[in-house]
Amino acid sequence: MTNTSLKLKEADLAISDQIREAARRLLQQKEVELVIGFEQGTLPLRFTPCFIRNEEDVDRLVWNSFCSNNLAKYLIKRTEKVAVVAKACDVRAIVELIKENQISRDQVVIIGVPYSGMIDRRRIEAELEGKEILGVEEEGNNIILKGNGFTKVLDRNKYLCRCCEESTPANPVIYDILIGELVEEKVPCQSPEIAEFEAKSSDERWSYICAEISKCIRCYACRNACPFCYCQECFVDKTSPQWIGKTTNPSDTLIFHLTRALHVAGRCVGCGACERACPMGVDIRKLNSKLVGDVRELFGYEAGTSLEGVAPLATFKPDDPEGFMLNP
């Protein structure tokens, strides 16, 4: 089913070549048993995780702006030595997972890819009103989409993943092999979208959240795509006590998302894997981004930016802000 007409733009081709070269060397010299990266998917906007164990398969590896899955997910509790092709978000998740003892640093070779601007396929699809995309190419800042009887050129900067659009770091924080050059870094700050949302009235915010939550079908794609949702038994599955019901009752569904957001608070690197995985387009990051911002503001912690430092909810400062409390 592979969509054969793959044409990468030059810069991506160069990155892909370097990734392949690194992977080949690592496998050849038996430094790792496995390389996890991306290969071409079966649909025009899809690139998909791939697991390379043999040198002869190395050429399957590719890189472009659609390699959006967070591969840190696949590193948890691995026992073999593995190399991973990782963009900034992936590396940040890896860093945090190393701190949580889910990944062992010396077991992972990080092939870091500095990259600014992954593309969110859902934003592109939304633009096309259901028309099917049969081919895609990138040229400079343009995304050229081809379908039955149409060609459409879009400005890639308008279709970035929201985390790339916001000022999330673009360079891998740590790496063993760097592909290409480091790019200009951004300073993390509260996303404008969150500030905009917070400016709305309480009731407006409530109706927005309820409308979003009503779309949820409880398939748990958000949870399962999230590098930080690795609990052996998720709270939604517990029966004694049973925290929430299993139906799509709005209260249960909202509490699922709130609890999940709180559970990844201080750990969430804002990669947006949850949101991209959601088949129903639920605006899950609205919750996560808020907490990422609060953690930054209240506790001065930016998840995944350093191997030093303790997770914010595993520590405290005697003078933590308590303005939210009654008669503090």
Added chain:
Amino acid sequence: MKIEKVLVETEDRNIKTFSLSFANGADKSDFNYVPGQFAELSVLGKGEAPFGMASSPTQEGCLEFTVNKAGLLTTALHNMEPGDIVGVRGPLGNGYPLEQLEGGNIVIIGGGFGFSTLRALTNFMLDDRNRGRFGDITVIYGARNPGLVLYKDELEEWGKRDDLSLYMTVDSANGDWNGRVGLIPNIVKEVAPSADNTYALVCGPPVMIRFTLPVLQELGFPSDKTLLSLEMRMKCGLGMCGRCNIGSKYVCADGPVFTLAELSKLPQEH
């Protein structure tokens, strides 16, 4: 159905046998079952779960279920008392193939908690109206330790009978246990029942089954005369909800009793 009696079976109090009577008398005649079948017990507010009938249909007017406390529902059941109402949805599943077994000798091999439906079958065969339909009956039953032996009084009665050979064993003994000590596969080897015109019926934990089957094979039991009662997570009991299948067979609706011959044609995913 109404709980009439709750009997604590084991010293750790984790296994109890519930005797239920029909709250609605008319249901009695509708609930016709054979040993080996099961029913979904339900506690309102907690849900339902499947349990094999531990009683024999020859015990009229009452159903017995032996329940191991493990989760939400079983804990709720264990907290219930005589007079409380539980829902019973059944009978479900195929049960032991009585007509096929008729005329043959029967070897019953049960381990731990899996013994309950074999106990039902044994009581069925021992009933005066049925005893003549079956040949020799051998019962080999094991528990992890003497404190976990189920149906103690009844086993004592069986031991006194001359139309049944009973071999009881525990994995490890303590205190005043005078019986055998040893794992079931070894006891089966020791007892070495003849395979001639004989059916072996096995139910117990997966590891016991795994080691008992080769012993039976060695004794000459053909795979179509070796029957197993399987356990899988079930919900609907009707072959719809999709969780208890082994290959194309649903343990709830096609089983839970399968011959080894049938199972060998299915994927080893149980």
Added chain:
Amino acid sequence: MKNDTNGWEPKIIAFLCNWCSYAGADLAGVGRIQYPSSIRVIRVPCSGRINPSFILACLQHGADGVLVCGCHPGDCHYLTGNYSARRKFALLKGLLEYVGLEEGRVQFSWVSAAEGPRFADVVTNVTETIRALGPAKKLVKT
């Protein structure tokens, strides 16, 4: 019944830490200090024991408000439980109000074993806030 705001009294779940706030409540009682009877107290070993899920569960099952009280910073019987709690609560409260839950439904305060009057004040304050908000509807499971 609950929709009838006349005669409606808020139902507030109060999680009180065993060592300070519960004793503070006790002191308020012994001292016969008047405070509203709107709270249903759940004694917990430490405010650090409170899982945000407890609070969400209260709201889901119909509590009009939730109050959590613990020892003042530095006074925790387990040394740091209240500090950890404070971080969790800051995020929880922020998130709940962010999604549109009324400000004041969920409140946190420090009450020591000696602060009977303060406990009464806190309860009065919380009760009045919640009374003004009316019956909880937003997270209640229906």
Added chain:
Amino acid sequence: MIAKIVRESDLINLLGEWLKEYELIAPVKRDNLVVFDRVDSAGEVLFNYSNTVKSAKELLLPQSETLFTYSSVDHSASIEAHFNDAAPKLLFGVRPCDAKSFLLLDKVFDGERYKDAYYLNRRANTLVVTIGCVKPRTTCFCTSVNGGPFSEDGSDLMLIDIGDAYVVKVTSDRGAGLLEGAELEDAGEDDLASMKRVIQDAEASMSPKLAIEGRQENLESIFDDPIWGPLTEKCLGCGVCTYLCPTCHCFDIIDEARDSQGERIRVWDSCQFSQFTLQASGFNPRLTNKERLRQRVMHKFSYFPKNYGLTGCVGCGRCIQECPVNLDIRDVLNDLLMESVIK
């Protein structure tokens, strides 16, 4: 074959007539999603769409439904069964794949051994008006599973867009009833010729067929093959494929209680979830994503055909479009069949 011709204005009239007698469920646009929902006027109905995100199965098997409510006092309880969906429904605008899925669900819920009263009640009250697929997507593979862009299986009426009008084929008695009283012209020779052309074009545009029909033995033979490991390695174990699938029907039965009252609810469940087959003893026969994905594939392409004589997949392609890691079931099947042939 009865075939009528329906112009756009006729169709709006027809929908108006049907609205008087039926609860009309049709594709509509909500946010950026095309979904089935109840509509109150013909104007809301979306005609130009490829397919809905979720399948139509939830009309017959809702994601959650109350089976009964109870209230208990002391040692007695009163139980009330719930048959809420007795209102006659007309499901308009499903694609042939979804219509066909109803026949597969029938096999399960209207089985020889057991019948599901809740399902049957809704099934009997639901009429299905299908719109044939003039423009199949590249992810569609209905023709590989014994269906097609104009398959009439499961439909009461089938609409085929011939450009300036629809040809309506009456595909069941109930469908004929739907057109009673409507003054429609019979489709003329030209219309039928256009229809034929449209059908041919659509069929020709389908992706090449997968050779999976009648291959259940092949799949069975590689149940223990190591190929399942690499094939399922990227699976995240979420429920997207199963929840969007028109034929997946696994469910759980749970109780929700408040004080002395409560309800027993049937709710969708997924064979992809880790707890799905976890036994009380702690033993789980399908321990990892590998076993769970194998179950899904085997169920659809081996067990289901073995039990019911039909492939348990209608080729709608939803799982392909929405899998978060692009785990394409067509690739999986191709690789499996290749492996089984090599063996």
